Amino acid sequence: MLPVAVRAKCEDLLIDVAGLCVTARHEDYIKAALAGLDDDGPCTAIGHARTLSAAGAAFVNGTAAHGEDFDDTFEGGPVHAGAVVVPAVLAACERHRPDGAAALLGIAIGTEVMCRLSTVVPKAVHKAGFHPTAIFGVMGAAAGVSAALGLNAKQIVDALGIAGSFASGIIEYLAEGAWTKRLHPGWAAQSGIRAALLARAGFFGPRTVFEGVHGLFHGFAHTTQCDYAALDDFGTRWVTETLAFKPYPCGTMAHPYIDCARKLAARGIKAKDVKEMVCEVGEGTVHRLWEPLAAKQRPPNGYAAKFATPFILATGFVKGGVGLGDFTEQAVRDPEVLAIAAKVRYVIDPNNPYPKAFTGHIRCVLNDGRVVEERQPHFRGGANEPLTRADIEEKFTLNARHGGWNASRSAAALKLLSKLYDGKIDLASLRG
Numbered sequence: 001m002l003p004v005a006v007r008a009k010c011e012d013l014l015i016d017v018a019g020l021c022v023t024a025r026h027e028d029y030i031k032a033a034l035a036g037l038d039d040d041g042p043c044t045a046i047g048h049a050r051t052l053s054a055a056g057a058a059f060v061n062g063t064a065a066h067g068e069d070f071d072d073t074f075e076g077g078p079v080h081a082g083a084v085v086v087p088a089v090l091a092a093c094e095r096h097r098p099d100g101a102a103a104l105l106g107i108a109i110g111t112e113v114m115c116r117l118s119t120v121v122p123k124a125v126h127k128a129g130f131h132p133t134a135i136f137g138v139m140g141a142a143a144g145v146s147a148a149l150g151l152n153a154k155q156i157v158d159a160l161g162i163a164g165s166f167a168s169g170i171i172e173y174l175a176e177g178a179w180t181k182r183l184h185p186g187w188a189a190q191s192g193i194r195a196a197l198l199a200r201a202g203f204f205g206p207r208t209v210f211e212g213v214h215g216l217f218h219g220f221a222h223t224t225q226c227d228y229a230a231l232d233d234f235g236t237r238w239v240t241e242t243l244a245f246k247p248y249p250c251g252t253m254a255h256p257y258i259d260c261a262r263k264l265a266a267r268g269i270k271a272k273d274v275k276e277m278v279c280e281v282g283e284g285t286v287h288r289l290w291e292p293l294a295a296k297q298r299p300p301n302g303y304a305a306k307f308a309t310p311f312i313l314a315t316g317f318v319k320g321g322v323g324l325g326d327f328t329e330q331a332v333r334d335p336e337v338l339a340i341a342a343k344v345r346y347v348i349d350p351n352n353p354y355p356k357a358f359t360g361h362i363r364c365v366l367n368d369g370r371v372v373e374e375r376q377p378h379f380r381g382g383a384n385e386p387l388t389r390a391d392i393e394e395k396f397t398l399n400a401r402h403g404g405w406n407a408s409r410s411a412a413a414l415k416l417l418s419k420l421y422d423g424k425i426d427l428a429s430l431r432g
Helices: 004-023 028-035 054-067 082-096 100-117 132-148 153-164 180-200 216-221 252-266 283-289 293-297 309-319 335-341 389-402 407-418
Strands: 040-044 274-281 344-348 360-366 371-376
Touching: 004 054, 004 082, 004 100, 004 389, 004 407, 028 054, 028 180, 040 054, 040 082, 054 082, 054 180, 082 100, 082 132, 082 180, 100 132, 132 153, 132 180, 132 216, 153 180, 252 283, 252 309, 252 360, 252 371, 274 283, 274 309, 283 344, 293 309, 293 335, 293 344, 309 335, 309 344, 389 407
Parallel strands: 274 344
Antiparallel strands: 274 360, 360 371
């Protein structure tokens, strides 16, 4: 039996992912994802009338869940487990084993595998130019689907071996705010299903997929010198319990900086009084969230803005918060926000604990010479300050409203999701 805290976290994941699928359902990238699939079948793409194959539904739901960068985060990785594992397991169970208890087990196992793997060589996958959610996501999805469908030990080993050859996902989306990061979880989710089904049918995969000379870590972290002790207490200690849920729809490591900026504004500091803002940052975040600095101060489009800490913290300072509406093409041209963003720069803090913890700091120098500093020691929504179930449900309702669902439909969906692990899986009411 799963620990109570793990089950609760898996319930939160289900609610959060479903709401994110609804909020993204009318976005251009989801329209393109659906139009690009010749993959119809009996499974649910949440928020859409059209039904798809299990792999197709996993792809669309995974892409939607990650599309606004509003999904959960494992701070030790960092990876976004829910957007991969929940769509994969839900689709596989809906098609092959519609049992809520099986889905719960699969989501718990898949999430734990994905998060644990991300800690074996911290930061190395990102440094090598790959997206950890994409690389470790396919392994977590394969493990989760395998567990949910009741594969035996040999079949699970084969599924993981096969999944290693499906892993992919480069971070070149950073160059111009392209959409490809959005599809990484969807691709990993559908690949995990395919790996598990191939293994169940007898397809043979390499047992040394992780540690081998040409294994996953060699290919995507460029090393086989790994800390496999990170996997030692698997099943007795659950890192899934520490998953973080985002209060803002943007890059996770920027969140503590938003909170610092909001604190500065709450102290009465006005935009016209600011000379510069200098932020202490972890070296591992620079290439994704701080450089090239000019592009992060003035991002080219709304999606690029989600990974531009100077723009994001400026938004929090000027507007008092950061929401979905702050990443439209119009919002990223806001002159007041851009004026503050242009005054933001960074210095690398060699003692920053990233990726074990996400912290924030702003040293605000005012025109009259005064210096005001704010620090945020942890990620709000994470293990040190978690969102409550009420917070998760409120986030679901707001996301569903953004996606066009009314209050009664949102309430009915929440009721269904809250009981999904206790009976037969029937997602038909989440369509359309």
